[in-house]
Amino acid sequence: MKILVVEDDLSLSDVLAFTLRRAGFDVVTAHDGLAALKAWQTANPNLVILDLNLPKLDGMSVCRQIRSQSDTPIIILTVRSGDEDVVKGLELGADDYVVKPFSPKQLVARVRAVLRRADATPATSTVLATAHLSLDRSRNEAMRPGSPPIRLTPLEARLLETLLLNAGHVLTAEALVDAVWGAEGGDRAMLKQLVYRLRSKIEPDPSQPFYIETVPGVGYALTDPDADFPG
Amino acid sequence: MKILVVEDDLSLSDVLAFTLRRAGFDVVTAHDGLAALKAWQTANPNLVILDLNLPKLDGMSVCRQIRSQSDTPIIILTVRSGDEDVVKGLELGADDYVVKPFSPKQLVARVRAVLRRADATPATSTVLATAHLSLDRSRNEAMRPGSPPIRLTPLEARLLETLLLNAGHVLTAEALVDAVWGAEGGDRAMLKQLVYRLRSKIEPDPSQPFYIETVPGVGYALTDPDADFPG
DNA sequence: CGGGCCGGTTACAATGTGGTAACAAATCTT
DNA sequence: AAGATTTGTTACCACATTGTAACCGGCCCG
Secondary structure, eight states: OEEEEEOSOHHHHHHHHHHHHHTTOEEEEESSHHHHHHHHHHHOOSEEEEESSOSSSOHHHHHHHHHHHOOOOEEEEESOOSSHHHHHHHHTTOSEEEESSOOHHHHHHHHHHHHHHHHHSSOOOOEEEOSSOEEETTTTEEEOTTSOOEEOOHHHHHHHHHHHHTTTSEEEHHHHHHHHHOSSSOOHHHHHHHHHHHHHHHOSSTTSOSSEEEETTTEEEEOOTTOOOOO | OEEEEEOSOHHHHHHHHHHHHHTTOEEEEESSHHHHHHHHHHHOOSEEEEESSOSSSOHHHHHHHHHHHOOOOEEEEESSOSSHHHHHHHHTTOOEEEESSOOHHHHHHHHHHHHHHHHHSSOSOOEEEOSSOEEETTTTEEEOTTSOOEEOOHHHHHHHHHHHHTTTSEEEHHHHHHHHHOSSSOOHHHHHHHHHHHHHHHOSSTTSOSSEEEETTTEEEEOOTTOOOOO
């Protein structure tokens, strides 16, 4: 996975590059808008992290340019908080945004969430599975051995996918909301709702969940017989 | 939990160390930038509290250095308020900052908040244990060999976590209250209550506690068969 | 011997959280 | 355009969690 980081503050750019590399990504950097576009064309990254105020060509324009030619996921980096800049960035087609200051962990989490969402879309023959349960991501169907496939709605499928990708681990409500709805929209109450709907489809006895475990005050986890002992 | 305090003002440094130790942390101190880096490498702390103006190597550089090699949480300590220094520190990857002058309680609260945020995220081995008892912090479950897991409430889990982190050592009531409830809220009476509730869940015979020992007039301690014999 | 302090225990109220349900708005199908 | 599906919204209930107070018994100390 290759990430293009566009940030004019060199020290911050370094920190970002370091953090992302340590998280296992390839990183390319650019420090102004024009260089960003050039780098984007030559490096063809899977995701762009984009500061909004840049020399030579501002972030908005870069975002618009990239969006007009592809649907590479874009995460906007902005110091201004809580106002229309953010909204505008998202309107331009950005997939998420992070407001400075932010912690490295937070950024990596967002990057992962966006990438997961992005490559979940295409109808590749993605089948995720544990011993008990599998999900055909191209058809949005959940299957249990010996039972007919169950049709899921897109949101339900994304939720189950996220749980499946972390089978055996507890995911916080916040992480799940992020993974399913992204930065905008999404809410603990809606997650509750969605979990309920998913359970009522895949749990043989919804009143006593077998697959989706609740961890009160924390979140949910998918039961995995092959749960990995720490390593 | 080990904390590295980097502060050149010796009297302040002493106060910090004392405060943090009383709150149940291990503390290592350094008084200039170079010593800080050295101490960081050898002590490998879970969190760094970092003054910005230091002799020999300034705080910014120390921060950048540490950040370039790990994501140990960093809290910046600064006397300058409300200007870009703080922002810059945060951009370098610090996780929080505290402006002097500050109250010890406030600092401890920030430290706890940052630590909680830091280790709430990953799927690291969130299992603490002694020979008799272990705690899965991600699920808030206590386990005794041969018995099914016991579900704990968030507060109970935090209490047990604190005890477990200092297994074999006596913790004062005050330290425990601080650890569980943070700077605000919390009360000796509530601790009594919480200890009772935790005991009734994990002690086979609550009337004769085996795990959680009471030290009258002082606090509580968790029994640890591997308590540190000197060496 | 009696009072007061301390910790354990019990009871209860206030609050929070998750599960369930019903309904409206938006979207997709046909 | 009509109907079905999906999603967002709200409300409600049951129960868990937490905070608060009171009570009891031992123990120290005068």
